Amino acid sequence: MVTHTRDDVVLDIRDLRTYYTTDDAVVKAVDGVDLTVRRGGTLCVVGESGCGKSAMARSVLRLVDPPGEVVGGRILLYPAEGPGEPLDLAALRPTGREIRAVRGRDVAMVFQEPMSSLSLVHTVGDQIGESLRVHHGVSRREARKRSVELLERVRVPGAERVVDSYPFQISGGMRQRVMIAMALACGPRVLVADEPTTALDVTTQAQILDLFADLRHDTGMGLLFITHDMGVVAEIADEVAVMYLGTVVEQGPVDDVFHDPRHPYTRALLEAVPRMGASRSRRLPTIRGTIPDPGNQPTGCVFRTRCPEAVEGLCDTTVPPVTAPGPGRRVRCLLVGEPVPAGAAGGTGSGANTGAPAAGARPQENTPNGEEAPDAD
Ligand SMILES: Nc1ncnc2c1ncn2[C@@H]1O[C@H](COP(=O)(O)OP(=O)(O)O)[C@@H](O)[C@H]1O
Ligand code: SF4
Numbered sequence: 001m002v003t004h005t006r007d008d009v010v011l012d013i014r015d016l017r018t019y020y021t022t023d024d025a026v027v028k029a030v031d032g033v034d035l036t037v038r039r040g041g042t043l044c045v046v047g048e049s050g051c052g053k054s055a056m057a058r059s060v061l062r063l064v065d066p067p068g069e070v071v072g073g074r075i076l077l078y079p080a081e082g083p084g085e086p087l088d089l090a091a092l093r094p095t096g097r098e099i100r101a102v103r104g105r106d107v108a109m110v111f112q113e114p115m116s117s118l119s120l121v122h123t124v125g126d127q128i129g130e131s132l133r134v135h136h137g138v139s140r141r142e143a144r145k146r147s148v149e150l151l152e153r154v155r156v157p158g159a160e161r162v163v164d165s166y167p168f169q170i171s172g173g174m175r176q177r178v179m180i181a182m183a184l185a186c187g188p189r190v191l192v193a194d195e196p197t198t199a200l201d202v203t204t205q206a207q208i209l210d211l212f213a214d215l216r217h218d219t220g221m222g223l224l225f226i227t228h229d230m231g232v233v234a235e236i237a238d239e240v241a242v243m244y245l246g247t248v249v250e251q252g253p254v255d256d257v258f259h260d261p262r263h264p265y266t267r268a269l270l271e272a273v274p275r276m277g278a279s280r281s282r283r284l285p286t287i288r289g290t291i292p293d294p295g296n297q298p299t300g301c302v303f304r305t306r307c308p309e310a311v312e313g314l315c316d317t318t319v320p321p322v323t324a325p326g327p328g329r330r331v332r333c334l335l336v337g338e339p340v341p342a343g344a345a346g347g348t349g350s351g352a353n354t355g356a357p358a359a360g361a362r363p364q365e366n367t368p369n370g371e372e373a374p375d376a377d
């Protein structure tokens, strides 16, 4: 088993809460999430549409659009090397100078749809070179030269020609490579990729996943990779966090979670993955029911309205505590393991993604209106 130390950690997300507050409801898109990204490691966050993956990813760079807001928690970005005080990105003003200095330079992001992030009126080279000019003050000539090198690094054929093209003149797969080149321009410590292959055909998706794996290996950056596809997780992750309705319900080393999933939702997601050689006529199992309205979450366990194992009188009244059913593993299900002792859930020294707020270490009774009962302490 790999033993991790604090020095491995490049991004540590603790008890993150990102809410959308409207006249009608408060949507708790991210509701107490703990995640750890390691240097040179890939953490995949997986879950169905609407479970809060993008809100979490955008929170890291403080790019959540109003009425969304990071309302609690910490997003700790550690120094490039060795020990040192982290910078709490959650404490920065979303429009301030400090977070703008971090974006692109220390933490970069790749989005699902490159066309929505690329400018149609600037060349590929101008766009890749922009962050080099902003963060490192390099000349236009040097920025163009570095842009060509970056395009070659992300395996764009004919980089000398593509650098002077406009985004609409190149294919979707090439545009995604351009986005990745832009993200890599300043050598970020962390790359956040929000479903970067979802809009691509299967062959191009496989090539881009290979590219991410190589880049992560070559650069030592930490990769926070968002997907709704367990097949993608199997391809690229070291560690996986399964999200449901704003909460991480299971996390741990990817091999362990795939071979022995402990949360009913993780099992359902894995059962929905097509298997190699399976008969085409065999219908894929889907997860029963639909995700509840996020503005009106169920009492007790967030998954209980769809869970085949839900126990009446228990799962509808009690919020599952975080349990640790194996090294580096965390699960939120009332039927799994012993609660993590208070104070032992946080930190990153003992294994993969050892994350949970101490308050999560014991069950919490729900009040009849669905709010959590106040702490007894
Ligand atoms: N602008 C918004 N206003 C209100 N709710 C929003 C807004 N954007 C996202 N949400 C809600 O936040 C939740 C999480 O959304 P999102 O992070 O986009 O999920 P995912 O990326 O997992 O599909 C969803 O319930 C979504 O409806
Ligand atoms: S706590 Fe209950 S409802 Fe929730 S996942 Fe476990 S068995 Fe299912």
Ligand SMILES: [Mg+2]
Binding pocket: 053, 054, 055, 195
């Ligand atoms: Mg999304």
